[in-house]
Amino acid sequence: MFTKNSKPRKRGRPSGRTAEGEATRRLLYDTAVTLIGERGYEATTLRDVAGRADVSVGLLYRYFPSKRSIVLALYDELSDSYARQATEMPRGTWRARFIYALETSIHVLGPHRVTLRALVPVMVGDVDEGLFARSTAFSRHRVQTVFQDAVVNATDAPMRKLAEPIGRLLYLLHLAVILWWLLDKSPKQRATLALVSLFRQLLPSAALTLRLPPVRRFVQSADELFREALLDGLEPNVS
Numbered sequence: 541m542f543t544k545n546s547k548p549r550k551r552g553r554p555s556g557r558t559a560e561g562e563a564t565r566r567l568l569y570d571t572a573v574t575l576i577g578e579r580g581y582e583a584t585t586l587r588d589v590a591g592r593a594d595v596s597v598g599l600l601y602r603y604f605p606s607k608r609s610i611v612l613a614l615y616d617e618l619s620d621s622y623a624r625q626a627t628e629m630p631r632g633t634w635r636a637r638f639i640y641a642l643e644t645s646i647h648v649l650g651p652h653r654v655t656l657r658a659l660v661p662v663m664v665g666d667v668d669e670g671l672f673a674r675s676t677a678f679s680r681h682r683v684q685t686v687f688q689d690a691v692v693n694a695t696d697a698p699m700r701k702l703a704e705p706i707g708r709l710l711y712l713l714h715l716a717v718i719l720w721w722l723l724d725k726s727p728k729q730r731a732t733l734a735l736v737s738l739f740r741q742l743l744p745s746a747a748l749t750l751r752l753p754p755v756r757r758f759v760q761s762a763d764e765l766f767r768e769a770l771l772d773g774l775e776p777n778v779s
Contacts, residue, residue: 577655619679626686634694635743687711705763
């Protein structure tokens, strides 16, 4: 509610953000991402980034005060792009929607594969910048939500208390496939394409097994362990 003398907040570019500033930020970001891909995360310094971009280190610090801020910006950009493209997910079974979500993820990440491969030690092992760090929860939520929605809103969605755990476990499976894809040395990552094809063939059989009470209990127990081990039981439900 506005007070008598207050003014409505103007829409548009945030205060202090200009087109020139955005262009500078983009240049520095692209330069940093390229250097990390070329040299690796540990071997890349902010001074290197500033030198390659031909700007002062002080100017770089205004936009990216640390390498961590660059990694978080990359996670933000990729997860946002993925979430937007995933809105085109077609209606269908949860198996077909999972494959769509998985293939869309590979498509979105594709242009950044070299940089992401260089970041594998960070994504897997860094407690502050890794895939399951608190600081990266914003991007994780975006992506995880896609996989949960793929199941919850499918034409053959199981009961919600089972659909949500399946969605979370499919998100975890997707991360394993992405890691495989990043490390895949086959021509044009042919082995990854074959792996996705195998999932497409096996998932209908997996769906049938969900009718068995022991399998349903296993899925729910595995989901609880996943949340306890990697999400620390502190993150809100993203479904």
